[in-house]
Structures are given as structure tokens and as C-alpha cells.
Amino acid sequence: MEDIRALELYCGIGGMHFALKKICPSAKIVAAVDISPNANKVYAHNFPQVKLMEKGIEGFSVKMLDKLNFNMVLMSPPCQPFTRIGLQKDVADPRTKSFLHFLSVLPKLSKLPKYILLENVKGFETSEAHKELVKTLNACKYNQQEFLLSPRHLGIPNSRLRYFMLAKRDKFHYNLSKQNNQIWECLPIPVSIIPGVQQSLLELETTENSSEPSAKRAKLESKEVQNGTEHNQSECDSVELQTIEAFLEPNPPEDSFVPSKIIQRYLGVVDIVTKYSTNSTCFTKSYTQYAEGTGSILNMKNTKSKTHISSNMEPNIKDFRYFTPTEVANLMCFPKHLSFPEEISKKQRYKLLGNSLNVNVVSYLISLLLLVNKEILT
Template identity: 45%
Template sequence: MEVLRVLELYSGIGGMHHALRESCVPAHVVAAVDVNTVANEVYKHNFAHTHLLAKTIEGITLEEFDKLSFDMILMSPPCQPFTRIGLQGDMTDPRTNSFLYILDILPRLQKLPKYILLENVKGFEVSSTRGLLIQTIENCGFQYQEFLLSPTSLGIPNSRLRYFLLAKLQSEPLPFRVPGQVLMEFPKIASEHPQKYAVDEENKTKARHIEPSMCCDSHSTQSSRKGAVLFKLETAEEIDRKCKQDSDLSLRMLKDFLEADTDLNQYFLPPKSLLRYALLLDIVKPTSRRSTCFTKGYGSYIEGTGSVLQTAEDVQLEDIYKSLIDLPPEEKIAKLSTLKLRYFTPKEIANLQGFPPAFGFPEKITVKQRYRLLGNSLNVLVVAKLIRVLCE
């Protein structure tokens, strides 16, 4: 196979570049483009020899794009205009402008790329921007397929449901093309053994692999239905779903992704956070087979930003929570402290997101910045598999 010339847009910390390497598809990144100076420092730290353009995409002319003569575009445009908890400004959000510029440039290139891979949040698939993307690539002669996939489909104990589009410049349909449907599983490809993957659209509510909520311990579902005081914001269905995921042997345990030889003291939750957010924490153990999606607010905010790890394995979570009723704040903190709850380290989150062992940050990048950058990144192994699917 010829060596593909790849253009990496919105390159961030290099998740797409790592995925390209992981895919083993012969390729060379001719340019990476990002305006985020902190992300660019991390990118340069890991890919010192890649041509990195620290400028806005709108600042690159049609002629400059043509000179790069690329065969593939890998891109992860800003997700804020489409995220379910945001304002959903879609095309009216200024952060969409750079992507609209790409869609304007694409049909006017001297040589169209052969492949396009795009990643974004769930919600992009129902946006007007997505409609314009489909219209543009269809007019250019691309065949395409859309997906909603989570790393749990690859046995990784972390839920990160994301939208993906694969597009190929050819006249015949892709072998896995299902017109009008967003696929919830990877296509089977010749180079790999068949595997059982996620779920179809109709069975989403029964799925193990899609977006687990809050928290599950070894306590029985029955006990929660009888009114146990554990996690007051959980329903019996949510607890059921988490327990199913924890007993799903196709998923690896979190302990496989944890750091062994690092100083963890700075990662333990402070007493104020323990007291204020006790009932909102998504608590997992090293033996758990699940964790919630880590967002850019992890480490700074508690609710909905990612799981925390219970490192005291001999302490029963449910017993601690049952004992909290009517205790004064100081005693509640003392009880909760026995769980030894800590944040996942940035390295551990990078491990769960499929970044290779050699991936690292420059020393000057703070822990808060590392969490933010990882929260804005993607799962390397999911994208690597999709690159293989696209190029086969």
C-alpha cells in the first residue's frame, strides 16, 4: 500500500496521529493544525518532527491546502456547538466557523483527498452542520457511513460515546454502508476475527456498553430497591446497568490501566469535596470494569466529569454510606475518608483513552491543563480501528 499523506486538523494533543500509528496503515502526517498553544506544546513534545501549523484553519488559503497534497483528512472539530449540555448553537456558534470554512474549501481543492475521518460528540448527528457536511461530501463523490461508538466495544472499561464519520472517494458503496442509519457497532473487517460489539438503535436502553450512569458497587440491586441510602440520585435501573457492566467479562478491569509507581497524594479528594458531593460521586474500584466519560472539567468539578477511584479495597462502600445518616459534618468526612477516594491521574486517563505508554506531557503543563486536554481528546484505539476499516 502506498504511504498516505495525512492532514490532521484540530490536532490537539495528537490523538488522531497516535491512532494513525496504532492502525499500522502506512502514512505520513504532512501537517497538523491547531490554534491551542498548550495543546501544541504537548503535540510537539510527542511528535517533534511533524510540521505543526499553530494558526486558525481559516488562516490557511486554498493554495496552501493544495500545496500539502494530502490523501486523507483526520479531524475532530470543536464539539461545544453540538454537546447535549451546551447551548447547541450549531452553525450559529462562532466555533463552527472553521469547520464551515473546510466544507467551503473541500470542493475547490485541486485534488480531493481519498479518505476523511471525522470525530465529534453524540448530538452532532442531528445538527444542521452535519447536514451540510453530508451534502458537501456527497456532491464531491464520497461514499460515507456514520457511527456512534464507545471504547467499551473494544473491552476498555470507559464509556465515551462519540460520533464518527468515515468517507471514501469512490463510486461504489462502502461494503459496510447502511444508508440512513448511524451504526452502533464496528464493521467486521477481513484482517480481524469477528467480534461481538455494541448494540443496535432499538436496544439502546438495554445496552451494557452505552453511557453508564453514576455508580455501582458489589451491593445487590435488591438492597437499593429496599431504600438503601446509597447514592440518592440513582434509580434501580441505573444500578442494574452498572452491575451488569461490572460483571461483563469482555471488559478489562480498571487495575490494568492504573499507575503503580507515582506519588498519588495530590490526587485524593479534599474533605470539602467529600462532604459536598458524597451523593454525586461515581465511585469505582480497581476491580471494576467500568468508568464514566472523563471531561475537561475533571479534577476541578465533580458532577458529571468522570469517575473517582476507591483505593481502600477492604472497606465496604455501602456500609459507609448507610452510616452517614444524621452524623455531623466532621464525622461524615471521617467516615468518607476511610474509602480513600482519589481522582484518576492524567496518565491513567490517557491509558484508558488508548494513548501509548510513550505518550507524555512536558513538565511545565499543569495537572489541571492535562485533565482539560485529555477531556477534549478522543479514544485512540477506537479511531485506529476505524482508520483500518476505512483503508481496507
Template identity: 45%
Template structure:
């Protein structure tokens, strides 16, 4: 059987491509398309043999798409038009223009792709762009499923809830009667590995957690509900511990990743602190390493200092003493390699040496979880294409 011919739109640093390689399907990315120069540099570093078009999608004529004879489209359109911080301007946002162009092209293709997989942020499911997507897919004869899943669903200790749509232009496999319902679990599938991973969607919480995060954390600026949620997450034995995703060589450059004194003094009460034994971390965004609030968790490197003891009565001390106590925790940022690990990128993934750390965080924050997409591709692409 000939490999599937895949078009990768908004290719970024290659998350979709890595997922395709991991899912066991005989496939070839015939073209990747993106306008981000840094992301393209990283993509070409990892996939030097894949043609990469560094141009805007809406600048590519229909004729060029028809020449590709594609079987599948994988895409992760810009998410800013659908986020709260992006003002949710939806289809009037200029960054949605290329996606609307893709929707306009789809029914005009001489041979529309049999498969489509799309990823975007939570919020896309309520957008006009999503409504247009569903309308076009229906008119073009696609059956599809929509879902909201997080990497915790496959045992990864990172919360990154995302919208996914799988579409198949066939009478088989995907049922049309699920159009209106957005799933919160992976669809049932015959593949044993997928079913085992899907079982993780039913958390098996124990009565008490293990590790430092089961202490009372109300000394920080969080509600009791937030405290209980974190304890519950750390009690879920179906989630792997953070320590399995850490870089063993980070101690060689530890100073580079430690939080600066001014950051500790200003933001300590709102830091999301995790430990190597934790089974949770918050979503890493493109601002990680530059901004603190809501951009991702920080790791307590010290195994001797007690977090609760350090924070208890902290504001009663002088600035010098507060800093001394906070520094005993050895709080650090996750390295780009560690963030990539938590986002499911394989060990073979690498950054070119000349890409700065800040840029590495930025492109990772715009990427997707490779393991989640790999599982979805296994479901979307039927057994006839699996290399088994």
C-alpha cells in the first residue's frame, strides 16, 4: 500500500509530523507550510527532507494544492483569535484569514483529502470559525468527531486542554450522529494501546496523595478548592510523576534556570510550584521564562527544604530574610527540553544550537502535545493503514 500523502498546515516545530511518525501509519508529509521563521528553522533541523513552504497559506493558489494529491490534512490554526487574552475576535481577526481560505478551498479541490485532523485551544468550539468548519465538512460529505482532551488523558502530568476535530470522508468508521456532541474522552477504538490509554480518562483517585503537595497550601494565594484540586491530581496513580520527564543533566546549567531574586520577591505567592514527585503541572505558554503568572509551573529543586515552612509567615520577615528563605527551595524553570518532554516530543527532537532559550519556550508554547495527537491519528486512520 502506498504511504498516505499528508499536507501539514501551520506546521510550527513539527508536532503533527512527530505524531504522524509515532502513530504507526505509513505516511509521507509531502509539504509543510508555516510563516514563522524560527519555527521553520527548527522544523527543517528535525525534518531536513520534508519540503517546507515558508509562505502565507492564503497566498498559495488552488492549482498548487491540487498538484499535491493529498490524502490527509493536519493543521493547528492560530489560536489567538479564540482565547480570552486574544480578545476572541474570531473570524474578524486577521489571523483567522488563512483558515477561512482553507475552508473555502476544501470543496474546490479536485480530490478532497479523505482525512482531516485539526487542533486548537479551548474556546474554538464556541467560535464562528468552528461553525463554518462544521458546515463545510458536512457539505463535503465528511463524518467527524469533536473532543476536548488533555495530556493527562494519556498519563502525562501536564494540563493542556485542547479542542480536536477528526474528520473522515467515508461512510465507515466515524458516525455522523455524533456531530453535535463534543466528547471529553477518546472515541472507542479497537486498538488495544489506545484503549489502555483511554482508561486513564477515568481518574482513579486514592483517599490520600503522596509527596509534598499533599500538605496544606493555603499559605499561598489560592483557594481551598484549588488546593483540593491539586491534591486530587497528585493522587491520580494513572499519571506519571514529573521526575520521569526531567533532564538528568540540568544541574550543569542550574543557575541559568533558577528564578531571579526580584521574581521570587514579587511573585512567590502566585507561583505554581511542583515537585519531582508531583503528578501535575499547568499549561506552558509562549511567555514561559519571560512572564510568571499563568505561564507554567516552576520546579522545586531542593529535596530538603519544606515548602510550607518557607512560606508560613513569610510576609512578616524583612525582604532580605524572605529572599533567603525562598532561595532555599531552589525554584527553577523547566528547561525547554523538559517542556518538550511534557509535550510528548521524542528524544530525537532537537533545537538548532543558535535558537535562544526564550525562542524555544515561545515555539513550544505555540505547539501541541505529540502523544495526544498520535493517539487521535491512530483512531482516525483505520487499521488498513497501520504498519502492523
């Protein structure tokens, strides 16, 4: 494999970094860029050897980028301009300015990066920013492939549907519609789960209907699962889903338990799962701060089905608890050696994880991006 020199934009706590190293341990991150002080503290704590730049990307000139000498770009631009529960101001949102700036300087680089991987929320694919991205990549003669993927496609019991763009200044020498196991033998992922990753922009989930009002669609997305075994199974027919139990800490802290009044008040809207469930809803930056649509709550009772309690019952204080930050990180497939500086509070950890991505999903896509064995794949 060729030497990879990656520029990590909007690096957050380093999800892209972990994903790249999982596929290509010899890869070098030439620089990581983010404007969040807390995210940068966590990134520096885990990757002290990387050049970390706390500045806006719109401050980078062509000359500055050329000096970094990178051949890969990994980026997760701000998603707020495109989220369904937001104002959807798209390119008019100031938070899109840095991304548009990067697109404006990309064609002017003395040497274009060979590989680009971009992650964002579902909805980005219909935005004006997406149109500008495709226009720029076409002008620079990149081949592109787009995906809507959830961790459940890889057997991970967590719903986090996201848009991904792979761009490469070379042909993609594979066909995702083929189901010949020989095609996938060179991938660093077990062959048995690969068929579940046949999801493109042309094959949206049945729960996603663009004709529905945005508020209703957002509610559907936040409540994809009311029972861990009854999720839209079409997205993972060929995948054996793991249970949540494999991602839990053996001795969670006492402050993880949910007050009974929260359970009683929000029983009809909160997603409750058990350790036997094969799904959990997307964990957002507001997890534990709000009940609805921010992530699942764990029923601690030793049961294989969701416990139904009525609003006039007084649940035991230790019947239900929040997932810990470590467990959320586990479900997002961060490695066990991810750690947080002591000064980063529990609330801040949830927020940083909620703004991050699933490491295994990105690892899978990087493996597709870097495939070079044409004899097997053509």
C-alpha cells in the first residue's frame, strides 16, 4: 500500500484518525484541524504526536495547504446547516463558510490529494453544499461514490444513519452490487457481513420518506426503534446483529441511574432497551440533558423484552440507567484505549461523542477507498 499522508479537517476527538489507523497503521496524519477547545483537548490527549491546529479552515491559504503535502483528506463538516430539526440554511449558514472555502482552494493546490472521504448527516445529499462539492470534484476529475450507512449495516446495535462521500483520482475497481465472496476477501472486515452494506443513495430506508414534513421525519429518525428486535430489518437482512450486552461496562457508576420521575414523565417517548436488544437509537450531544430523541435508556432488569410500566407506577431507582460515556464510545466503535482528560466533564464527553462518528463504518469506507488489487475486483 502506498504511503498515506492525511489531512484531518473538523477532526473532533479523532474518529477519522482511529478509523484510518485501523485500516492503514502506517498512515500519517500531517495535521488535524478543529475550532473546538474541548475536542482539541481530547484529540491532543490521545494523539500528542500529531500537529493539531485550533483554527478555522477558512484561514488556510493555498500556500499553507501545499506545505502540508497531503494525499488524503478526511473531513466531517458542520452538520447543523443540514439537519432536519434545524433551520436548514445550507450554504447561507455561517457554519458552512469553512467548507465552501476549502472547496474554493482545492482546485488551486499544486498537487491534488488522491483520496477524499467526507461524512455528514442524511440530508446533506440534497443540499446546495452537496451540489458545490460534486461540481468541484468533477472539475478536479475525481471519481465519486456516495453512501447512506448506519452502524447496523456492520452488525453494531446502534442506529446512526449518515451520508458519506468517497472521492478518488482513479477508478473504483469494485462493484458493490456483486455478492461474490472472492471480491471481498481483501477487505479487513469478515466476509459474512459485507452483503449488508449494499446501501447507496438510491436505496433509502423505508422509514425515510421525503414527502413527510421535516418535523415528523425527524421524530421518525429519533424514534427508529421502540424495541431492539423490531427495527426496520431491511437494512440488515444479511447481517447478524450483536446485542447491546457486548458493549456495556461491568460496573457502571451510581450516577448513571435515571430518576424515576423522568421514566414516568417520558415513558411514551423515550427509547428503552435491554442488554438483549439488537439496537439503540442515535446518541446525540444532548444525551441525558433531554429525554426524547437523544439516545436510548437501558432497562437493568434481566428480561429479554422491554418492560412496560404505566405512568402511575413507581419504578425502582435502579431499574433504568443511562449509557455511560464509555458505553456510548463502545457503540460508536472507538478503541478501548480512547481516553478523556480529567478536566473534560461527563456532560462534555457526551457532547463530544454525540458530535462524532462511528469508527467501524469509516474504517470500512477507507478500506474501499484504498483498494488497489484490480485483478480481484474487476
